[in-house]
Amino acid sequence: MEEALRPRLVSAEKPGDGQALAAASDAELTEACRRGSQAAFRELLSRYRKPALALAYQMLGDAEDAEDAAQEAFVRVFQAIPQFRGQAAFSTWLYRIVTNTCLGRLRRKREKVSLERVSEPRSADSPSQQVTDALMTRQVLSMMSPTLQTVLLLRVEGGLSYREIAETLGLPMGTVRSRLSKARTAFRKLWLELSEMGDG
């Protein structure tokens, strides 16, 4: 199968021929990347930049930090791709790298970040309900423990299955299940608390 793929992806190195790449699966692109295909790496970047950025943003709460983290994660992906043997889906592997990158950044500045977020004004210029909700969501996520926050974001933002989350975080499936349940309950509780604070 690999032999059949190679000409298709090699031909995609020619400028203007993006169709073969667009049709290729993640596994095919990863394989081509391992063989040194720049075009395949560019295609993976274009497929996953937005979800990787969204996950990083939800974890870090700052768009600029999220960009840096997502970019750092892609560089790590590039560096580690020769060792990637396709044991997991590319997306699972990428999200694991994004998660670890963000957790590392959070560990370095968790205290400062959470204080800033909590003190963020909720309705400085009477923003729309959507903006207020988005700000509150960010606040709630930042107040959750990193373990609960991570499983919830991998599920909701990354769209990973329980098995994939378990692989990503190196946890048993049962733990993922119970953490997700706790994470949702915690989210709801914090949301209600913040809503009451805002009303009162």
Add this chain to the structure above:
Amino acid sequence: MLACRLIQKDLSSYLDGELPAARAARLEAHLRTCQRCREEMAALEGISDQIRAASRHLQVSRDFDQRVLRAVGYYQVTRAERRRKPLTKPLVVIALILLALLGMIRHFFSRTLALPVRSPAAAVSGLAPAASGAAMPDRDRSQR
């Protein structure tokens, strides 16, 4: 109450479609009779939408790919970019020269218009006849 507590533990997995079939059937049967658990499920259901909505506005910056590709050594300046670069500098230089010229012209005219107006006597005594004639043609004509 105990049933509710057990059911609520499973709601999250049920919403994710990750609950084994037998437990899912038991949960559905309970939901049909329990208003409180239905409300709890509706509240949990909204969380995913709320979280996704919080990142919906997020825009990937234009140079996102470029920065990654540069970091991994894959970034090459394209022909179009090479062509674009040399054009920028001359355009800026031309614009600056034009601005400087405009400034000089404006300065020159503002000085000319600001010359003090001499009295006719001073003009007659201080200027040559040709020059004074050029300055006040109407008066000269009436005197003749």
